[in-house]
Amino acid sequence: MPMPPPPDIAALSMDEIAALIAAATPAPVEQWHPSHCGDSEMRIARDGTWFHQGSPIGRQAMVRKFATILRREADGGYVLVNPAEKLDIAVEDAPFVATAMKAEGGRIAFQTNLGDLVIAGPDHPLRFESGEDGPRPYIHIRGGLEALVSRAVYYELANLAIAGDASPPGVSSDGMFFALEPA
Incomplete structure (x- = not known):
């Protein structure tokens, strides 16, 4: 199922923003503890651009989907995680x-x-x-x-x-x- 485009914050009231936040159901990444599988060969640049094997990922919907399974580890590193695998991802500043x-x-x-x-x-x-x-x-x-x-x-x-x-x-x-x- 494709992800819908993000809403336009300027067109929303604060109550509408709060309702969207309350309705969001993030993936339970904190509950997933699979074995480490390696490196995703992905990087998030300081400007927010996501790269795979050195090339920018052009599909924003794909990037948004990957972002839903991003987790910060206790050691400060970042991983992409799902119930079956965990892969490192490099983050230059903030994701x-x-x-x-x-x-x-x-x-x-x-x-x-x-x-x-x-x-x-x-x-x-x-x-x-x-x-x-x-x-x-x-x-x-x-x-x-x-x-x-x-x-x-x-x-x-x-x-x-x-x-x-x-x-x-x-x-x-x-x-x-x-x-x-x-x-």
Whole structure:
């Protein structure tokens, strides 16, 4: 069965986003513990592009399907896992990129390059690291998997922080405050 295209976050209300999140049923990858089978020969680049044997995977629906079985291991590595096999996958930074956001009613929702939706808050915290190219914000997606917040979305966050009067500058979502500075 083909995966439907991701929704357009800009066209959704925050209640619709929350309903889509609540209706999502992620694969139970934490419950699958097959033997390690080797290397998938796949890599996720910092910009969110998925590669297999050095070539970009052009079918977005296939990439979205693979992303549903991605898991972060206790040692910090990443694997593609199903009930029968577990394969390593290289991840250059974070496996996802937050490419869009929407702020409404005291909540900030993010959408990844693969269509995942999350609302920043206790279960999906924002964190900031220092990088050579400036601050690097991340949002928790699921099970230890994060999305690097794209530069354009980071600028939207910064504009929200500037519009507020918090010191240090930051944003609030779902009852939590997130300072826009590295920890």
